[in-house]
Amino acid sequence: MSDLRKGPFHLTNTLTRKKEEFIPLRPPHVGLYVCGPTVYSDVHLGNVRTFTSFDVLYRWLMHIGYTVRYVRNITDVGHLLGDAADGEDRISKGARAEQLEPMEVVQKYTNGFHAVMRLFNNLDPSIEPTATGHLLEQVEMVQRILKSGFAYESNGSVYFDVPKYAEKHGYGGLSGRKIDELLANTRGTEGQEEKRNALDFAIWKNAGPEHLMKWNSPWGVGFPGWHLECSVMSTKYLGSTFDIHGGGMDLKFPHHECEIAQSVAADGQVPVRYWMHTNMLTVNGRKMSKSEGNGFTPEELLSGDHKLLEKGYSPMTVRFFMLQCHYASTLDFSNAAMQAAEKGLARLMAAMELLPGLKASETSDADIEALGSRCYAAMNDDLNTPVMIAELFEGVRIINSVNDGKMSLDAARISKLKDLFDTMVFDVLGLRKEKESDGNDSVLDGLVQEFISMRAEAKARKDFAASDAVRDKLLKLGIVLKDTKDGTTWERG
Amino acid sequence: MSDLRKGPFHLTNTLTRKKEEFIPLRPPHVGLYVCGPTVYSDVHLGNVRTFTSFDVLYRWLMHIGYTVRYVRNITDVGHLLGDAADGEDRISKGARAEQLEPMEVVQKYTNGFHAVMRLFNNLDPSIEPTATGHLLEQVEMVQRILKSGFAYESNGSVYFDVPKYAEKHGYGGLSGRKIDELLANTRGTEGQEEKRNALDFAIWKNAGPEHLMKWNSPWGVGFPGWHLECSVMSTKYLGSTFDIHGGGMDLKFPHHECEIAQSVAADGQVPVRYWMHTNMLTVNGRKMSKSEGNGFTPEELLSGDHKLLEKGYSPMTVRFFMLQCHYASTLDFSNAAMQAAEKGLARLMAAMELLPGLKASETSDADIEALGSRCYAAMNDDLNTPVMIAELFEGVRIINSVNDGKMSLDAARISKLKDLFDTMVFDVLGLRKEKESDGNDSVLDGLVQEFISMRAEAKARKDFAASDAVRDKLLKLGIVLKDTKDGTTWERG
Numbered sequence: 012m013s014d015l016r017k018g019p020f021h022l023t024n025t026l027t028r029k030k031e032e033f034i035p036l037r038p039p040h041v042g043l044y045v046c047g048p049t050v051y052s053d054v055h056l057g058n059v060r061t062f063t064s065f066d067v068l069y070r071w072l073m074h075i076g077y078t079v080r081y082v083r084n085i086t087d088v089g090h091l092l093g094d095a096a097d098g099e100d101r102i103s104k105g106a107r108a109e110q111l112e113p114m115e116v117v118q119k120y121t122n123g124f125h126a127v128m129r130l131f132n133n134l135d136p137s138i139e140p141t142a143t144g145h146l147l148e149q150v151e152m153v154q155r156i157l158k159s160g161f162a163y164e165s166n167g168s169v170y171f172d173v174p175k176y177a178e179k180h181g182y183g184g185l186s187g188r189k190i191d192e193l194l195a196n197t198r199g200t201e202g203q204e205e206k207r208n209a210l211d212f213a214i215w216k217n218a219g220p221e222h223l224m225k226w227n228s229p230w231g232v233g234f235p236g237w238h239l240e241c242s243v244m245s246t247k248y249l250g251s252t253f254d255i256h257g258g259g260m261d262l263k264f265p266h267h268e269c270e271i272a273q274s275v276a277a278d279g280q281v282p283v284r285y286w287m288h289t290n291m292l293t294v295n296g297r298k299m300s301k302s303e304g305n306g307f308t309p310e311e312l313l314s315g316d317h318k319l320l321e322k323g324y325s326p327m328t329v330r331f332f333m334l335q336c337h338y339a340s341t342l343d344f345s346n347a348a349m350q351a352a353e354k355g356l357a358r359l360m361a362a363m364e365l366l367p368g369l370k371a372s373e374t375s376d377a378d379i380e381a382l383g384s385r386c387y388a389a390m391n392d393d394l395n396t397p398v399m400i401a402e403l404f405e406g407v408r409i410i411n412s413v414n415d416g417k418m419s420l421d422a423a424r425i426s427k428l429k430d431l432f433d434t435m436v437f438d439v440l441g442l443r444k445e446k447e448s449d450g451n452d453s454v455l456d457g458l459v460q461e462f463i464s465m466r467a468e469a470k471a472r473k474d475f476a477a478s479d480a481v482r483d484k485l486l487k488l489g490i491v492l493k494d495t496k497d498g499t500t501w502e503r504g
Numbered sequence: 505m506s507d508l509r510k511g512p513f514h515l516t517n518t519l520t521r522k523k524e525e526f527i528p529l530r531p532p533h534v535g536l537y538v539c540g541p542t543v544y545s546d547v548h549l550g551n552v553r554t555f556t557s558f559d560v561l562y563r564w565l566m567h568i569g570y571t572v573r574y575v576r577n578i579t580d581v582g583h584l585l586g587d588a589a590d591g592e593d594r595i596s597k598g599a600r601a602e603q604l605e606p607m608e609v610v611q612k613y614t615n616g617f618h619a620v621m622r623l624f625n626n627l628d629p630s631i632e633p634t635a636t637g638h639l640l641e642q643v644e645m646v647q648r649i650l651k652s653g654f655a656y657e658s659n660g661s662v663y664f665d666v667p668k669y670a671e672k673h674g675y676g677g678l679s680g681r682k683i684d685e686l687l688a689n690t691r692g693t694e695g696q697e698e699k700r701n702a703l704d705f706a707i708w709k710n711a712g713p714e715h716l717m718k719w720n721s722p723w724g725v726g727f728p729g730w731h732l733e734c735s736v737m738s739t740k741y742l743g744s745t746f747d748i749h750g751g752g753m754d755l756k757f758p759h760h761e762c763e764i765a766q767s768v769a770a771d772g773q774v775p776v777r778y779w780m781h782t783n784m785l786t787v788n789g790r791k792m793s794k795s796e797g798n799g800f801t802p803e804e805l806l807s808g809d810h811k812l813l814e815k816g817y818s819p820m821t822v823r824f825f826m827l828q829c830h831y832a833s834t835l836d837f838s839n840a841a842m843q844a845a846e847k848g849l850a851r852l853m854a855a856m857e858l859l860p861g862l863k864a865s866e867t868s869d870a871d872i873e874a875l876g877s878r879c880y881a882a883m884n885d886d887l888n889t890p891v892m893i894a895e896l897f898e899g900v901r902i903i904n905s906v907n908d909g910k911m912s913l914d915a916a917r918i919s920k921l922k923d924l925f926d927t928m929v930f931d932v933l934g935l936r937k938e939k940e941s942d943g944n945d946s947v948l949d950g951l952v953q954e955f956i957s958m959r960a961e962a963k964a965r966k967d968f969a970a971s972d973a974v975r976d977k978l979l980k981l982g983i984v985l986k987d988t989k990d991g992t993t994w995e996r997g
Contacts, residue, residue, distance in 0.1 A: 080605065112573065112741060114631045122628050125618075135615050138607045144637040147719050226640050248605060454996075457981040458951040488950040503947075 020075060020391045022068075022255075023339060025263065025286040026185055030393055033285065035254045041077045042249030043069060044283075046241055046258035046266070047139070049086040050120035054127050056344075057292050057299065059309050061259045063330060063441075064289045064338035064394075066133040068257070070439050071390055082248045083136040084241060085124075087117040088143050088224050088234055113223045114143075127309050130326045132441050138248055142240040143224075149235040149243050150228050152277050153215050161276035165205040167217030167231035171272065173210040180275050185286060186264035212269055214239050238269035242282065245270075251280040260288040293343045294319060312344075321346045324353060327445050331356040334396040334440055355404075360444065362407040363436065365414050366429045372419035377409045379424045383431045390439065403435060459490060463499045466492070513568060513884045515561075515748075516832060518756065518779040519678055523886055526778065528747045534570045535742030536562065537776075539734055539751035539759070540632070542579040543613035547620050549837075550785050550792065552802050554752045556823060556934075557782045557831035557887075559626040561750070563932050564883055575741045576629040577734060578617075580610040581636050581717050581727055606716045607636075620802050623819045625934050631741055635733040636717075642728040642736050643721050645770050646708050654769035658698040660710030660724040664765065666703040673768050678779060679757035705762055707732050731762035735775065738763075744773040753781040786836045787812060805837075814839045817846060820938050824849040827889040827933055848897075853937065855900040856929065858907050859922045865912035870902045872917045876924045883932065896928060952983060956992045959985070 020033045035041045045065045048054050062083070072079045128135075142149075153169050156162040161176045162169050176182060177190040190210075197209040213236040218225035225232045245253060251274070258267065267286065274282035291298070294305040307317040315323030324332075332352035336342045382402060389399035406428060412418035413425075420428070436442050462481050469477035482492055485501070493500050513526045528534045538558045541547050555576070565572045621628075635642075646662050649655040654669045655662050669675060670683040683703075690702040706729040711718035718725045738746060744767070751760065760779065767775035784791070787798040800810040808816030817825075825845035829835045875895060882891035899921060905911035906918075913921070929935050955974050962970035975985055978994070986993050 080608070112631065114633065114741060115573065118628070118631050135611070138605065138611050140607065141634075141637060144634055146640050147643075150640075151720065227644065248607065454981050454983065455948055455951070458948070458955070461955075461977055462951070484954055488947050490947065 018387065018391050020071070022285060022287060022393050025260075025288045026283070028187075031285070033254075035077065036250075036252065036284065039076060039078050041072050041079045041255070042253035043072070043079055043081045043255045043257070044241070044245040044249055044253065045081070045083045045136075045256075046262055047083040047085050048120075048124050050117050050124060052120060053308055053310075054120075054124045056307065056309055056312065057259060059127065059131055059329075060292060060333050060342060061257075061289045062128065062133055063131060063333055065257050065287075066441055067334065067338075067396060067439065068255075068287070068394060069134060069136075070441055071394060074434070074439055075391075080138070080249060081134075081136040082138045082140065082245060084244050085117075085121055085139055085141045086237070086240065087114075087121070087141045117143075130309070130313075131330050132326070132443050134441070140244045140248065142235065142244075145240060145243050145247065146226055146235065148247060149239050150215070152239060152243050152273065153235075154229070155277040156214060156273060159276050159279075161272075162214060163207065164230055165207075167233060168205050168213055169215040169230055170206055170211040171214050171236075171269070171276070172207065173212070173272070174208050176272050176276055180272070182272060183264075183268060185268050185271060188264060188268075212236060212238060212265065214273065238266055238273060241266070242270045242273040242277070246274065246278070246280075246282060251278050252282060252284065254283075255285045255287055256283040257287040257289070260290055263288055289338045290341050293341055295345050296343055299344075319346075321350075324349050325445050327442050328353045328356055331359075331400075331440075331442060335400055337393075337395060337397055339393075356442070358407055359403060359436065362410040363432055365410055366425070366432060369410065369413050369420065369425050371422035371425055373421065374419055375421045375424045376418055377413075377420060377424070379409075379420070379427045379431070382406055382409075383427070386431065386435055396440065399435065400440075403432065406432060459485065459501050463492065463501070467499070511880065511884050513564070515778060515780060515886050518753075518781045519776070521680075524778070526747075528570065529743075529745065529777065532569060532571050534565050534572045534748070535746035536565070536572055536574045536748045536750070537734070537738040537742055537746065538574070538576045538629075538749075539755055540576040540578050541613075541617050543610050543617060545613060546801055546803075547613075547617045549800065549802055549805065550752060552620065552624055552822075553785060553826050553835060554750075554782045555621065555626055556624060556826055558750050558780075559934055560827065560831075560889060560932065561748075561780070561887060562627060562629075563934055564887060567927070567932055568884075573631070573742060574627075574629040575631045575633065575738060577737050578610075578614055578632055578634045579730070579733065580607075580614070580634045610636075623802070623806075624823050625819070625936050627934070633737045633741065635728065635737075638733060638736050638740065639719055639728065641740060642732050643708070645732060645736050645766065646728075647722070648770040649707060649766060652769050652772075654765075655707060656700065657723055658700075660726060661698050661706055662708040662723055663699055663704040664707050664729075664762070664769070665700065666705070666765070667701050669765050669769055673765070675765060676757075676761060678761050678764060681757060681761075705729060705731060705758065707766065731759055731766060734759070735763045735766040735770070739767065739771070739773075739775060744771050745775060745777065747776075748778045748780055749776040750780040750782070753783055756781055782831045783834050786834055788838050789836060792837075812839075814843075817842050818938050820935050821846045821849055824852075824893075824933075824935060828893055830886075830888060830890055832886070849935070851900055852896060852929065855903040856925050858903055859918070859925060862903065862906050862913065862918050864915035864918055866914060868913045868917045869911055870906075870913060870917070872902075872913070872920045872924070875899055875902075876920070879924065879928055889933065892928065893933075896925065899925060952978065952994050956985065956994070960992070 021030050022033050023029070024031045043065070045062070047062075048058055065081075065083075069079055069081050153162065156171065157164070157169065162171050173182060174190065174194070182188075182190050183193065193210055194208075203209070215228060215230055215233050215235055217231055217233045222234065225234050245256065256267070256270075263286075271282060274280055293299060294307075297303065297305060299306045305319055307320060309329075311317040311320065312329060313323050313326060315321070328349065332349055333342060335352060335355070382405060385402045386399050389395040389402060392398070409418060409420070410428070413420050462485055466478045466481040469475070469481065485492060489503055490501055491503070493502070514523050515526050516522070517524045536558070538555070540555075541551055558574075558576075562572055562574050646655065649664065650657070650662065655664050666675060667683070667687070675681075675683050676686065686703055687701075696702070708721060708723055708726050708728055710724055710726045715727065718727050738749065749760070749763075756779075764775060767773055786792060787800075790796065790798060792799045798812055800813065802822075804810040805813065805822060806816050806819060808814070821842065825842055826835060828845060828848070875898060878895045879892050882888040882895060885891070902911060902913070903921070906913050955978055959971045959974040962968070962974065978985060982996055983994055984996070986995070
């Protein structure tokens with residue numbers, strides 16, 4: 012199953028707004044770049060969704076036979092706060108608040124980010140480059156843009172001249188914005204006197220003495236503009252034009268729009284062939300936001316320690332829940348939906364545990380081949396994980412029916428069904444067993460049930476000394492028996 | 505216990521070859537720099553020992569009340585192979601062999617290194633800077649050394665002029681080498697025509713077209729010399745003079761000697777106040793080396809999958825084994841020594857499990873205060889972990905005697921002993937429980953033992969139907985009984 016025979020893979024290209032057949036530039040190689048986290052605070056749940064979506068893309072491309080170089084950067088400098096904060100660097104801000112060296116902040120949150128990625132079973136990218144690791148290259152890209160005439164130096168900063176660029180190459184194609192409307196809707200350059208036009212963005216920013224992260228450059232001491240690093244790192248590792256660039260849809264404008272402009276201005280090359288954007292999270296139908304108090308962290312979702320959460324959910328429950336929704340749709344968190352996902356995942360896993368023990372028949376009354384084809388078709392249709400999962404539940408129905416003796420499968424089809432489930436559940440969806448079924452708990456329960464029977468028998472023959480002896484023996488081992496109207500249950504004391 | 509009252513901390517300063525009282529420059533802050541791994545291959549066991557030793561130093565400094573900034577770098581470029589290979593870059597070499605982009609190699613082995621560090625319970629450093637993340641700073645340091653006159657440009661490379669530097673500042677003080685002898689013992693510059701003197705080392709190296717990792721510089725396309733990155737990164741994050749610099753003793757010369765020379769030449773500052781070096785590993789008394797085939801990896805040591813290993817050892821057994829030897833002594837691996845460590849660790853952990861349940865007496869006949877003082881004294885005496893562990897075993901003897909009713913401790917002393925063990929075993933030595941004593945196994949065993957007794961009773965009264973019934977019930981739950989000359993044992997079927 013690990014070749015490209017299962018039909019072409021289509022994905023929605025945000026640039027053309029169309030579902031297109033994916034044809035890589037240099038098969039079997041695929042270059043994939045995803046905008047990674049800014050490591051000045053804990054990773055939020057929206058990041059987890061984005062990176063989980065691209066993790067499934069990465070897994071799928073590898074599964075259908077491509078050799079993928081997956082680059083996901085770490086933004087450890089230069090993430091501007093936007094015009095309001097006028098170029099203040101978020102990392103430096105966090106550092107001052109915590110009285111730490113900026114790179115200590117970076118290290119802390121990078122480690123935290125990696126821990127969360129491991130928790131949700133996301134694979135490591137092939138390369139995880141940092142903005143600070145590519146300063147020379149960023150300075151050189153600024154020089155190339157200056158040389159091409161689409162940037163200007165102003166007071167030790169360098170700005171990208173958006174109107175000038177737009178006139179020659181157009182601007183706004185990815186996000187569907189029109190330069191005239193953008194210009195009309197943008198306030199003046201008040202408080203930003205370095206800029207010629209309000210739309211211009213810094214590709215190099217001068218640093219005042221209050222800045223902790225800064226480097227020497229041909230324009231004085233400063234730091235790179237945020238949009239620059241992704242242009243530099245994606246093309247350095249994937250080539251001046253590469254296959255897929257992804258990120259959350261909030262990055263479409265201005266970040267990705269600016270990336271395109273930078274590459275075209277510096278190197279005359281359109282950098283990306285397929286753009287892919289993941290959609291946002293909501294909670295009970297409302298946008299997740301700090302100010303609304305409905306923005307729980309990944310840790311809170313797992314522990315249940317948030318006022319909107321009735322309980323905690325396991326990492327695989329969260330992952331399964333996310334993948335039951337298409338990456339391009341809004342994903343709405345609610346306790347009801349999470350609990351439904353928890354039950355669904357338990358049903359799926361329970362059926363998978365039955366699979367190896369299913370009794371083979373001579374005949375079969377389920378078409379496993381067709382089921383497999385529908386799973387592949389769903390994934391090849393723009394990574395349609397919800398449809399693929401629905402097909403897996405059709406498989407669950409078959410497994411349970413065979414187990415109940417209401418349907419039959421021959422040995423070859425049982426084996427094929429097992430392969431399909433292992434592939435789709437573990438390799439492609441990236442789920443993993445959370446409770447290793449080493450049987451410890453069930454053996455323990457089996458032994459205790461034997462004692463409960465013995466005690467019941469002793470009671471039935473009115474040998475209360477014997478029945479009390481059983482209870483006391485278990486109590487000494489820390490097992491407490493409870494007599495209820497439904498019979499005797501037990502728990503750890 | 506987390507203050508500095510327990511007496512001054514002494515450590516052996518490799519620079520003075522004396523045990524000195526440690527007095528940081530800016531208490532309570534301590535700056536600690538340790539040379540990290542070169543990520544072009546899997547981390548070897550010697551690295552694990554080195555980083556574990558410095559992990560204990562880090563833990564101890566924090567425990568006695570310091571705020572430590574612990575910087576451990578990742579060498580991801582510019583690790584020269586030495587004169588023989590004439591400047592070939594190890595990372596690039598690895599990359600070509602594996603047909604990967606160099607940064608893909610870097611990522612793979614960085615991830616692997618982090619996984620091994622987690623396995624052995626080493627804490628993350630405060631900052632883990634990379635050589636590629638500090639190229640601008642390295643170029644600037646080369647410029648400062650050129651300006652001071654202790655380096656020269658030659659054919660696009662820049663070399664540090666060792667004889668010239670030695671004449672003014674002396675050279676070899678750390679490693680105890682004399683410049684005249686070094687000059688006499690070094691071959692000529694044949695094949696290295698760029699150099700003026702055989703002892704000179706590259707601080708910037710020109711790169712041929714075959715080099716995959718290279719950057720533009722004022723001297724053309726090239727890459728930084730290996731010694732340079734540590735000078736740059738240690739002083740960037742810890743100041744131009746900082747407290748402690750550590751590494752394996754194989755780095756003393758030339759690497760650390762060159763670091764001193766670079767800092768003095770560039771900035772006129774002696775960079776390090778205390779140098780600390782860990783000793784080497786041997787196997788059955790012989791130096792561990794690939795060519796001798798006696799160099800097993802951390803993974804092989806854990807799995808036992810190497811011809812010299814009788815079995816695998818757990819990560820905490822390895823850690824405990826390492827810490828039973830002083831960091832400045834040679835550590836010799838043998839199956840006998842590893843198995844002794846395994847038993848010792850088990851005894852230590854078993855005693856710790858007894859501690860919370862010890863019965864308090866009115867009186868005490870053990871001096872816990874003195875025991876604690878001796879533990880602190882051992883650690884403050886150049887991190888003497890073997891002596892501290894020996895003191896803990898004196899504590900184990902006390903615990904076991906109290907448990908057997910042969911000694912007595914009052915409640916306050918039991919509590920003090922528990923604090924001491926928790927602190928020294930978990931916080932300072934960095935050991936962790938490998939089997940969570942959640943009691944599952946012991947409850948299971950307790951239940952099975954009840955059945956074994958029932959079966960023995962049935963056999964004794966010749967009720968073989970009843971004894972067989974017990975055996976069959978257990979078999980159904982996957983538990984197999986075995987009658988041996990020492991009685992009945994059980995195992996999972």
